[in-house]
Amino acid sequence: MPAAGHPRNERMLTLDTLREQIELGEIDTVILGFTDMQGRLQGKLLHARFFLDTVVEHGTEGCNYLLAVDVDMNTVDGYAISSWEKGYGDMEFVPDWNTIRRLPHQEKTALVQCDLAWTDGEDATVSPRSILKRQAERAAAHGWNAFTGTELEFVVYDNSYEDAFDRAYRGLTPANQYNVDYSLLGSSRVEPLLRSIRNAMYEAGLNPESAKGECNFGQHEIAFLYDDVVTTADNHSVYKLSAKQIAAQTGKSITFMAKPNEREGNSCHIHMSLRGENGELVFWDAATGSRTPLYDHFIAGILATMRDFTLFYAPNINSYKRFAEGSFAPTAIAWGIDNRTCSLRLVGHGAGARVENRLPGGDVNPYLALAAMLAGGLYGIEHELPLQPETAGNAYTAGAPRVPSTLREAREALAASAIAREVFGDDVVDHYLNYADVELAAFDAAVTDWELRRGFERL
Incomplete structure (x- = not known):
């Protein structure tokens, strides 16, 4: 038994x-x-x-x-x-x-x-949960536990999923008609749904922190308390499915697409830190009140592998529509202290010191994104990679290296990555390269609304 x-x-x-x-x-x-x-x-x-x-x-x-x-x-x-x-x-x-x-x-x-x-x-x-567990085991072999939180945004529509399907997902009615970022009035308009999700997830064993409005029409976020990486990925998957189910029960629909329309996209910012086996701080030196060299190596490793691993952070054609200047979605492979224009934002101090990865969107597979981020950070520590200078200003115009702008570019970066094969294995890399090839072939064969609008009569 x-x-x-x-x-x-x-x-x-x-x-x-x-x-x-x-x-x-x-x-x-x-x-x-x-x-x-x-x-x-x-x-x-x-x-x-x-x-x-x-x-x-x-x-x-x-x-x-x-x-x-x-x-x-x-x-x-x-x-x-x-x-x-x-x-x-x-x-x-x-x-x-x-x-x-x-x-x-x-x-x-x-x-x-x-x-x-x-x-x-x-x-x-090649199972996503197995991929993440192996990276958690790598950290454990060093005597560290990895902790993380995922901040998942979504857009709520007053249309049911069935109605949205019948409308070809066009002309839907968002739950808010204007930018409700941090708006208590805007949140209250959707609060019956948000409250149902928060309370259901609490009963299901998750630890909700808060809900807030976001920038896109009908866009909201429910935040949960951080936990170890596998638990957080498990909870993320339960929450994402449950939020859709609860919305459907009320005749509404939710999308986690990275870019559901031309306004702000749905992000999934990931916060991560390492601790010792007994909770000891390894990212922060209490005596000096500053980051440890190990923390800097961790950040350097995530930056060094960001292009190679972007497919795991942005796994779909639509994912790359988020990456636009001035959109709060990153385009530069750069880090900064509390700088939301960078792909990596450092926040907190002491026990709260952590790195926020702003690259992933709401469509991300949490196991793959967390595995990529942890694998990159561990690679940086194991190879003692030096941390590049901080970007203190506008990273969009700082001239820093850019994240891939298309799924095809991300696919090629992963295919050429010796680091990816070293830390994940050939079977994993080849499996997810084929995943990208399948998506690219399907998209290349599709005739889009954009093509029809531009070409049906005028060409």
Whole structure:
């Protein structure tokens, strides 16, 4: 029988308490979920009795194409792990019993998040959660724990998802008609939805901090307390799915697209720091009141690998529409102290000292982005990379190196990266290069609204 696990907080469940709630009829559905390449929580909804009688001891499987499809779930060529020639076999769902939680917005439902393994028991190394866990293990080998928080923005529309689909996602009604950045009035217009999401996520074991309006029409952000990197990625995936589900239950829709229209895009700023095994500060020297050399090496490593790893920070065609001057989305590979024009912004001091990565958008896969950021930082420490001078002014016009401006450019940077193959492995790099190739081929074959408007009559 599997170990009961250790709940992350008192709102999470152990396997024993889940069993008790199933026996009492308080839980009748158990979801086994994993995060796929596109950052979506996928899986199975199991009858609770079947879960107890069979799955707890013997496990369950899913088709291995789940790590080898496009966003429309089409089977595509080019993946080493899965193909028609290989017969599209199974992979094992491996429950992490430390992740059991109730989903209060889904009646009598609990969720268990999973790792993935091949049928011979070997880890599915290209799975996003496995990629991040390996980087966390690299940090642990040095005696460090990595902590992070993700700040995920979204736009709320008063249209249902079904209505938005029927309208081809055009002409939708945003929940706010003007810039509501920090506006209490603007937030109150959407507060019934924001409150439902915050409270549901608290009951599900997350730790909400606050909600605030943002710049785009109907744009908002709910912030959560930082945690270790794997827990934060797990929570991010649960929150993103749940926010959409709760919005749908109220006849609204939410998008996390990086750039849903020509106004401000949705960001996902990532804050990260390292601590010692017992919580010791390693980024800050209390005696001098300043950053440690280790912290500087960490920052230098993220900067040195930023172009190479951009595909993991900006994984979609649309991701690159955010990167515009004067947009609060970065274009320069630069760092600054409390400077929001840089891709890396240093904030806090003492125990609060951390680096904010402003590159990722709301469409990011949290496991891949956190893995890239941690891998880059560790590379900088291991190679004692020197930190380039601070950018104190406007990074948009500072002449600093630029982040890739298209998915194709990011794909080529990853393909040419010896560092990526060193820290992630050939299998991971090749897998996600094919992911980019699939997206690029699909986009290159598409006839867009922009082309029709410009060319149908006038050309």
